[in-house]
Amino acid sequence: xxxxxxxxxxxxxxxxxxxxxxxxxxxxxxxxxxxxxxxxxxxxxxxxxxxxxxxxxxxxxxxxxxxxxxxxxxxxxxxxxxxxxxxxxxxxxxxxxxxxxxxxxxxxxxxxxxxxxxxxxxxxxxxxxxxxxxxxxxxxxxxxxxxxxxxxxxxxxxxxxxxxxxxxxxxxxxxxxxxxxxxxxxxxxxxxxxxxxxxxxxxxxxxxxxxxxxxxxxxxxxxxxxxxxxxxxxxxxxxxxxxxxxxxxxxxxxxxxxxxxxxxxxxxxxxxxxxxxxxxxxxxxxxxxxxxxxxxxxxxxxxxx
Amino acid sequence: xxxxxxxxxxxxxxxxxxxxxxxxxxxxxxxxxxxxxxxxxxxxxxxxxxxxxxxxxxxxxxxxxxxxxxxxxxxxxxxxxxxxxxxxxxxxxxxxxxxxxxxxxxxxxxxxxxxxxxxxxxxxxxxxxxxxxxxxxxxxxxxxxxxxxxxxxxxxxxxxxxxxxxxxxxxxxxxxxxxxxxxxxxxxxxxxxxxxxxxxxxxxxxxxxxxxxxxxxxxxxxxxxxxxxxxxxxxxxxxxxxxxxxxxxxxxxxxxxxxxxxxxxxxxxxxxxxxxxxxxxxxxxxxxxxxxxxxxxxxxxxxxxxxxxxxxxxxxxxxxxxxxxxxxxxxxxxxxxxxxxxxxxxxxxxxxxxxxxxxxxxxxxxxxxxxxxxxxxxxxxxxxxxxxxxxxxxxxxxxxxxxxxxxxxxxxxxxxxxxxxxxxxxxxxxxxxxxxxxxxxxxxxxxxxxxxxxxxxxxxxxxxxxxxxxxxxxxxxxxxxxxxxxxxxxxxxxxxxxxxxxxxxxxxxxxxxxxx
Numbered sequence: 001x002x003x004x005x006x007x008x009x010x011x012x013x014x015x016x017x018x019x020x021x022x023x024x025x026x027x028x029x030x031x032x033x034x035x036x037x038x039x040x041x042x043x044x045x046x047x048x049x050x051x052x053x054x055x056x057x058x059x060x061x062x063x064x065x066x067x068x069x070x071x072x073x074x075x076x077x078x079x080x081x082x083x084x085x086x087x088x089x090x091x092x093x094x095x096x097x098x099x100x101x102x103x104x105x106x107x108x109x110x111x112x113x114x115x116x117x118x119x120x121x122x123x124x125x126x127x128x129x130x131x132x133x134x135x136x137x138x139x140x141x142x143x144x145x146x147x148x149x150x151x152x153x154x155x156x157x158x159x160x161x162x163x164x165x166x167x168x169x170x171x172x173x174x175x176x177x178x179x180x181x182x183x184x185x186x187x188x189x190x191x192x193x194x195x196x197x198x199x200x201x202x203x204x205x206x207x208x209x210x211x212x213x214x215x216x217x218x219x220x221x222x223x224x225x226x227x228x229x230x231x232x233x234x235x236x237x238x239x240x241x242x243x244x245x246x247x248x249x250x251x252x253x254x255x256x257x258x259x260x261x262x263x264x265x266x267x268x269x270x271x272x273x274x275x276x277x278x279x280x281x282x283x284x285x286x287x288x289x290x291x292x293x294x295x296x297x298x299x300x301x302x303x304x305x
Numbered sequence: 306x307x308x309x310x311x312x313x314x315x316x317x318x319x320x321x322x323x324x325x326x327x328x329x330x331x332x333x334x335x336x337x338x339x340x341x342x343x344x345x346x347x348x349x350x351x352x353x354x355x356x357x358x359x360x361x362x363x364x365x366x367x368x369x370x371x372x373x374x375x376x377x378x379x380x381x382x383x384x385x386x387x388x389x390x391x392x393x394x395x396x397x398x399x400x401x402x403x404x405x406x407x408x409x410x411x412x413x414x415x416x417x418x419x420x421x422x423x424x425x426x427x428x429x430x431x432x433x434x435x436x437x438x439x440x441x442x443x444x445x446x447x448x449x450x451x452x453x454x455x456x457x458x459x460x461x462x463x464x465x466x467x468x469x470x471x472x473x474x475x476x477x478x479x480x481x482x483x484x485x486x487x488x489x490x491x492x493x494x495x496x497x498x499x500x501x502x503x504x505x506x507x508x509x510x511x512x513x514x515x516x517x518x519x520x521x522x523x524x525x526x527x528x529x530x531x532x533x534x535x536x537x538x539x540x541x542x543x544x545x546x547x548x549x550x551x552x553x554x555x556x557x558x559x560x561x562x563x564x565x566x567x568x569x570x571x572x573x574x575x576x577x578x579x580x581x582x583x584x585x586x587x588x589x590x591x592x593x594x595x596x597x598x599x600x601x602x603x604x605x606x607x608x609x610x611x612x613x614x615x616x617x618x619x620x621x622x623x624x625x626x627x628x629x630x631x632x633x634x635x636x637x638x639x640x641x642x643x644x645x646x647x648x649x650x651x652x653x654x655x656x657x658x659x660x661x662x663x664x665x666x667x668x669x670x671x672x673x674x675x676x677x678x679x680x681x682x683x684x685x686x687x688x689x690x691x692x693x694x695x696x697x698x699x700x701x702x703x704x705x706x707x708x709x710x711x712x713x714x715x716x717x718x719x720x721x722x723x724x725x726x727x728x729x730x731x732x733x734x735x736x737x738x739x740x741x742x743x744x745x746x747x748x749x750x751x752x753x754x755x756x757x758x759x760x761x762x763x764x765x766x767x768x769x770x771x772x773x774x775x776x777x778x779x780x781x782x783x784x785x786x787x788x789x790x791x792x793x794x795x796x797x798x799x800x801x802x803x804x805x806x807x808x809x810x811x812x813x814x815x816x817x818x819x820x821x
Binding site for chain 1: 351354355357360361363434435436440487488491492506507508509532533534535536538539542543545546548700701702703705706709710711743745
């Protein structure tokens with residue numbers, strides 16, 4: 001087990017390095033940040049001098065090796081736009097992203113599982129069709145649109161929640177609901193499908209034959225077994241969430257890393273893009289690692305192998 | 306029975322009363338956080354990049370920095386020059402401007418302002434190996450201290466614009482600057498302005514507090530908060546709920562909605578931004594555009610009043626050339642090209658293009674308000690005279706990358722929507738950047754214009770200078786190196802409880818505000 005963890009962690013770092021390398025070279029092929037930072041009334045010498053200051057006139061390989069060396073010592077470079085250490089910029093934004101992701105999962109998981117289980121219990125019943133419709137509707141709504149509609153209803157008309165910002169607990173509700181709506185569809189569909197499957201298995205029939213209450217069957221056997229594929233899905237989705245719910249962050253002025261990344265891309269702020277991309281890659285792979293380890297908890301078969 | 310119905314009625318009354326109170330409390334509890342009697346909240350579309358007054362400001366930094374810091378002079382809301390940290394100034398010879406500095410000015414940390422601070426900040430602007438916003442000050446050779454409150458600014462050649470330039474020479478307290486170092490200056494600010502920096506939560510808000518010892522008297526608005534709200538619909542929602550008092554960049558379509566609300570109003574004014582359609586006149590540019598008749602035809606074909614009416618709700622005003630009305634030397638007698646499609650067709654035929662030609666028009670949503678719609682409208686108008694236009698919208702970064710300094714890469718295909726706008730009421734900076742052969746955003750090479758620009762730059766005599774710029778405007782109209790458009794409107798949404806007028810330089814300053 002220990003060797004497994006070590007091996008996976010090593011793979012994680014390899015992925016991070018791979019991502020950084022690809023992003024690094026692709027960025028430099030795309031454009032010249034100095035042209036964006038220089039004042040439009042400047043001269044050609046200004047442009048050259050700025051490129052020199054940012055280290056952009058050195059050979060590519062030198063820039064790359066320098067950067068990798070920096071990462072190993074915890075130095076992620078200085079933002080072209082802000083002139084501040086990238087690491088600090090990232091650390092400032094990560095709590096907001098973590099909070100939003102956590103609340104989103106807190107909302108999406110129970111509702112998604114609930115809808116899925118209800119549907120799976122009585123397939124093709126009215127309840128099933130209703131819950132499916134709700135889930136699909138949630139998936140089809142563009143988060144941009146849904147976010148703004150929620151703002152109009154709950155902030156402008158009802159004045160119950162703030163339209164945007166990051167501060168008290170009220171501010172996280174609308175963005176989390178917006179993000180969760182999309183997730184719920186995925187979770188509930190998966191749950192429903194596996195629920196139907198599980199309820200047809202031998203061990204469930206045995207449990208029922210033994211006289212176990214329906215509740216015990218559904219929760220004890222149904223839920224436990226459905227959780228495995230759901231947790232797998234979550235692993236993938238967490239990466240997405242941590243990667244930054246860019247649209248939601250923009251609509252709700254939520255200061256997370258999604259917006260940091262997008263703005264950095266638009267402004268050719270290479271160090272920030274590189275570091276954020278690496279963070280997102282680490283988050284995705286890391287989340288999947290956690291998922292795999294969670295299997296061991298949920299499924300005794302894996303634990304014992 | 307009688308007892309029951311009485312109890313029921315009592316219950317009902319209590320329930321209704323409770324609900325009413327809950328709604329009232331709930332309503333007032335959440336929405337009114339901005340309704341403090343001494344605080345104004347401004348919502349803008351982005352975060353300032355830095356608190357360092359000598360670094361690039363971006364569109365959102367100016368608001369913050371000009372509340373915290375001051376220069377030797379300042380502009381009022383209309384762009385007229387006034388004393389600030391300097392009380393008076395005069396030109397004592399061709400290359401020297403003498404400034405008398407204000408006494409009794411304190412920095413936010415209590416230190417006293419004097420000539421040493423000015424020299425320190427000027428030197429900082431030109432520190433080697435650091436990128437500073439010093440293009441405006443390249444004309445300055447050095448600053449001599451005559452005494453604690455008198456300085457001589459020595460320029461390299463004659464510089465008639467110097468008194469305006471020093472509006473941007475923001476003065477930071479030298480001791481503090483040295484103590485916190487390069488990185489610290491990004492986060493902390495000690496200036497002489499009417500507000501001091503309380504807190505900056507990156508990408509959320511900047512909190513400013515009135516400076517009690519400000520030399521001009523403590524400002525009336527006690528607390529000024531700038532919130533970063535990137536999405537324009539969300540900004541409007543915040544304005545509607547009363548949580549934000551002033552928002553920038555209201556899209557023209559929302560003007561009526563906001564105006565109709567009795568608690569809100571629209572503040573609109575022609576801004577410092579002047580969009581135009583640039584024309585690639587370099588050797589490798591499209592052949593038809595090289596003929597001046599074709600370029601004039603473009604100007605006749607475009608209907609600027611129609612564009613202003615339909616896309617900008619009638620806000621903004623047409624310009625004859627790229628000179629703003631407040632520019633030194635602006636000649637109001639020069640009229641804009643009238644909309645005359647027949648004349649356009651005539652000119653095109655005379656130039657050898659009776660059936661028009663094809664051309665690309667580059668633009669970006671962010672290059673100017675409604676940048677893409679503007680390009681499409683222009684394309685439509687040009688189509689009516691036979692010119693087939695392909696509109697290509699680009700992301701701003703890509704676009705700027707292409708246009709600025711990209712002359713060698715030959716990517717700018719023909720026409721491009723561009724804009725310029727500086728706070729100074731002086732045409733030299735934009736002319737040098739966009740129309741002079743050496744400008745990094747310039748696609749025009751005209752030695753005659755170059756000579757005029759270079760002369761205007763160094764002419765101290767006001768009348769002579771005005772004559773030179775009149776010639777520039779006549780040349781621009783005649784040669785039509787660009788398609789002239791208009792002065793764009795700045796549109797703000799404001800809560801009625803705030804007394805405030807928008808400034809031409811687009812900065813939102815607490816000193817201009819009052820609360821009802």
